[in-house]
Amino acid sequence: MTVLKLLLVRHGQSVGNAEGRMEGAGSTGLTALGRQQSLHLGQHLAVTGWHPTHFYCSPLMRATETLMALATGYGVREINCQDLNQAGLRVPPLASGEEADPSPAALTGALWAGLKEYDAGIFTGLTWGEASDRHPELCQRLETSLDWQPIPQAETLEQGRTRAERVVDQLLSHHRNGDRILVISHHWILQQIIARLLGCDRAWGLPMGNTACFEFWLDRDRWYQTGPNRLNTELWRIKRFNDTTHLPLPS
Numbered sequence: 001m002t003v004l005k006l007l008l009v010r011h012g013q014s015v016g017n018a019e020g021r022m023e024g025a026g027s028t029g030l031t032a033l034g035r036q037q038s039l040h041l042g043q044h045l046a047v048t049g050w051h052p053t054h055f056y057c058s059p060l061m062r063a064t065e066t067l068m069a070l071a072t073g074y075g076v077r078e079i080n081c082q083d084l085n086q087a088g089l090r091v092p093p094l095a096s097g098e099e100a101d102p103s104p105a106a107l108t109g110a111l112w113a114g115l116k117e118y119d120a121g122i123f124t125g126l127t128w129g130e131a132s133d134r135h136p137e138l139c140q141r142l143e144t145s146l147d148w149q150p151i152p153q154a155e156t157l158e159q160g161r162t163r164a165e166r167v168v169d170q171l172l173s174h175h176r177n178g179d180r181i182l183v184i185s186h187h188w189i190l191q192q193i194i195a196r197l198l199g200c201d202r203a204w205g206l207p208m209g210n211t212a213c214f215e216f217w218l219d220r221d222r223w224y225q226t227g228p229n230r231l232n233t234e235l236w237r238i239k240r241f242n243d244t245t246h247l248p249l250p251s
């Protein structure tokens with residue numbers, strides 16, 4: 001059976017990750033390790049024959065540098081990339097009977113603001129120590145209660161959830177069985193996207209290493225149907241979940 005294949009990837013290690021910063025919607029570039037992680041993933045996908053027909057990437061630097069290093073690992077010669085705003089994506093439909101080009105010679109896709117990380121507002125770019133120095137009362141509340149505490153200028157949880165739902169809905173509305181979609185994004189928003197794909201009414205916290213992969217196979221033609229096929233595991237498959245086997249073992 002031909003299915004739609006969706007591969008979600010967290011970006012490689014960034015300078016902000018290494019320094020323990022809450023990067024949010026800000027961004028630093030990749031560390032040398034982050035570039036190696038992304039290169040290894042591209043090489044692994046090339047060897048295993050997983051060539052995307054389309055990619056979508058967060059426009060933040062740590063994600064775009066992951067895309068570039070991954071493409072190097074693939075050995076592609078060209079990246080055809082457009083910019084999308086939060087209004088949504090527009091994928092040109094293929095002609096009837098036309099097959100998507102599986103060639104690894106080029107990657108075709110877009111930078112999509114909807115894939116940005118959670119906007120951490122006044123915490124953006126700070127370490128927890130720096131945040132505690134600048135905003136002691138707020139940090140004290142966050143440390144002493146597990147209940148959600150609003151952060152000035154930050155996204156609300158509902159806004160992030162809505163953004164993730166829009167990403168999933170637009171991907172599935174604009175693509176079809178036979179497409180292989182690569183998505184490069186960030187830890188928090190990927191948790192929300194995965195929850196949407198799984199039909200959860202809550203988001204689950206997942207430890208997620210840099211360049212961790214989540215691959216879903218689904219029958220796009222039956223996605224919006226009701227009835228017993230929603231429980232038919234032949235149509236909805238998780239092929240890998242939080243997978244980092246492409247990375248070399250630490251010495």
